[in-house]
Amino acid sequence: MSSQVLRNVRPYGEEAADIVIEDGLIVAISQPGSGVGDVVFECAELIALPGFVDLHTHLREPGREDAETILTGAQSAALGGFTCVHAMANTSPVADTAGVVEQVWRRGKETGLVNVRPVGAVTVGLDGTQLAELGAMAHSAANVRVFSDDGKCVHDPLLMRRALEYVKAFDGVVAQHAQDPRLTIDAQMNEGLLSGQLGLAGWPAVAEESIIARDVLLADHVGSRLHVCHLSTAGSVDVIRWAKARGINVTAEVAPHHLLLTEELVASYDPIYKVNPPLRRIEDVVALREAVADGTIDIIATDHAPHPHEDKDCEWAAAAMGMLGLETAFSIALLTLVEPGMLTWRELADRMSIAPAKIGRVLDQGRDLKVGEPANITVVNPRLRTVVEPANMASKSRNTPYAGMDLPGQVTHVFYAGKCTVRDGVLA
Template structure:
C-alpha cells in the first residue's frame, strides 16, 4: 500500500490542510505535516479536496454490450471524473437479475481497479415487469446488493411495485424507480411542449413522470419502505417529492447534470446527442430542479452515464438511442450550475455527490468525511481551471456527450481510491492496481 502526503488542499472548499494517506486510510489531517520516508508528495495548493464522488446511476453495459462500454472503460472514465465508486445499472445482457450476474459485474470492477463497482439488481426478471427477480438472492450474494432498479423501464404495475417495496424492506434495500407511465409516452421523442409542437415530434408530457412518482410515494408510505426516484426532471416532480418528504415518506431523489443545465430548445437542430430518457425539459424545469437540489428536496446528483456506439447516435433522430455520457463532465457541470451560481457550497456539493449517494446505496467505505480514520477516497479539483469538452479525448468508449464543445469550469487534478492514485495531473495512472480484493491488474 502506498503512502502519500497531500499538502495545502482546501478541504471542502475551506481552510488549507495537509492529508496523510497511508495503507488505504487517511492517517492524519493537519497543517505542516512532514512526509514519511518514501512517501509521495502531491502539492495541492489552490486545489479543493472533496470525498471521492459516488455515482448512484451508471450504465457500464458489460456484460453483453461491450460495443458501447466495458467495466474497464467506464471506470476509467469514472476515475477521470473524480469518482471512486459507481453503481452499475442492471440493464445488461444478460440482465443483472440473479446473484451470478451481479457477482460477475462486481468481479469485473475489482479486476479493473479504477473505481469500486457496486451492482444494482433488477426489480423484475429480464426487466420485463412481469415477476419479481431474485431480490433476496442478490442481497445475500457476495455483491450484497441493496439498490434494485429496472431503469430504462418503469415498474408500472402497482401491485408488483408494492410487492417489491415490501420485499426489500426486510434487508433495508431500496427500489430505484424509472418514473415513466408507458401509456402516456408511447412513441414519444422529446419533451411535450412548444418545441415539440413546432418540430412535429411526439411529446413526452411531464405528467407521465409525475403520475408514477405520486403513486410510488403513496405506496412507499403505505408499506413503510424506501423509494428512490431516478433522474427526476420536472418542476411538478420536485413538488411531489417535497410534499412526500414533509409527510415523512422514506423517499430520496436524484437529478442528472444534463437536467441541471440543458433544455429542450437544443432539440431544434434534431441532433440525436440531445435525445435522452427522460427528455430535456424547459428552462422553468431546470430552475425548479436546481432549487430542489439546493434545498435538499433532491438528495443526489447522479450521472445516468449512458454510452452508445457511434452508429446508435449518428443517425436520424427517430432511430437514435436515448442517452448521454456524463462521468467525466459531471463535476464541472455541477460546479457551473450550482456552485458558481451560489446555489451550493462545496460542502453541500460533497453531500449531493458523495455522502448522500453512498448513504442511500448503503455503501460502506465510500462517502466518508475527509478526517483521520476514514477511507482515503478523495478527489482534488482545480476550481479555477477551464476546459473545453472533447468527447474524442475522453476515457469512456461512448462519444455521445451533450456538452461537446462547451467550455466548463473545474478540472479534476487527482483521484485517490483507497489511498492509491488513479489520476494524477489530470491523467490516468497507468500502473498495476493494488485495490484490496482485486483479482487482476490494470493494463
C-alpha cells in the same frame, strides 16, 4: 504501501492542510507543510472532497461491450472523480440473478479503479411481470442494495408495492425510473409547444409526476424506502417536496444534463440531445437546481449512458436515448450550482458523495475527510477550465452533449481506497 501526502490542500474549500494517506486510510490531517510521506502531491489552491459516488451508471457490460466495458466505464468514472459507481441492470443478460451481479462486481473489482456496485433488476428481464430474485442478489458476494428496472418503469402498481415491501428484509431500496409507459408511447421529446412544432411525439411531464406520486404513496403505505431516478420536471420536485414534508422515506436524484440543458436544443434534430427522460424547459431546470440546493433532491447521479456512434449518427427517431455523464458531472455541478452560489463545497460533497453512498448503503464510501476514514478522496481544481473534446474521453463512446463547451473545473487527483487512480487529470 508507501505513504502519500496531499500538501496544502483545502478540504471542502476550507482552511488548507496536509492530508496523509497510508494503508488505504487517512492517517493524519495536519498543518500545511507538516505532513510527511513518500509521495507528495502539491495541492495549493486545490480542494479535497470525499470521492464521488454515482448511483446511476450504465456500464453496458455484459452485452454491449461495443459501447462501454466495465474497465472503460471505470476509467471514465475515475477521471470524473468517482470512487464508486452503481452499474445499472439493463445489460444483456439483464442483471437479475446472483450470477450476473457477482460477475459485474468481480469485473469491477479487477479494474482497481472504483468500487463497482451492481444494481439488481426489480423484475425478471426488466419485463415488469415477475419479481427477480432480489434476496439472492442481496445475499450474493455483490451485496446488492439498490434495485432498479431503469430504462423501464416498474409500472404495475401491485408489483411495485411488493418490491418495496420485499426489499425491507435486507434494507434495500427500489430506484424507480418514473415513466408511465402508456402516456409515453413512441415519445421522443418533452411534450410542449416545441414538440408540436417539430412534429415529435411528446413525453409529457405528467407521465413522470403521476408515477412518482403513486410511488411515494405506496412507499408510505408499506413503510419502505423509495428512490426516484433522474427527476426532470418542476412538478416532480413539488411531489417529492410534499412527500418529504409528510415524512415519507423517499430520496431523489437529478442528472447533470437536466441541470443545464433545455429542450430548445432538440430543434436541431441532432440525436446527441436525445435522452430519457427528455430535456425539459428552463423553468424545470431552475426548479431542479433549487431543489438540489434546498435538499429536496438528495443527489446528483450521472445516468452515464454510452452509445456507439452509429446509434446517434442517424435520424432522431432511430437514435438511442442517453448521454455520457461521468467525466463531465463535476464540471456541470460546479457550473450550475457551486459557481452561482447555490451550493457550498460541503453541500456538493453531500450531493455527490455522502448522500448517494448512504442511499446505496456503501459503508466505506461517502465518508467525512477525517483521520481513520478510508482514503476515498477527490481533489479538484475549480479554476481550471477545459473545452470538452469527446475524443479525449476514456469512455468507449463519444455521445457527450457538451462537445466544444468551455466548462469550469478539473478533477486533478483521485484516491480510491488509498490508491492514486488519477494524477494531474490523467489516469495514474
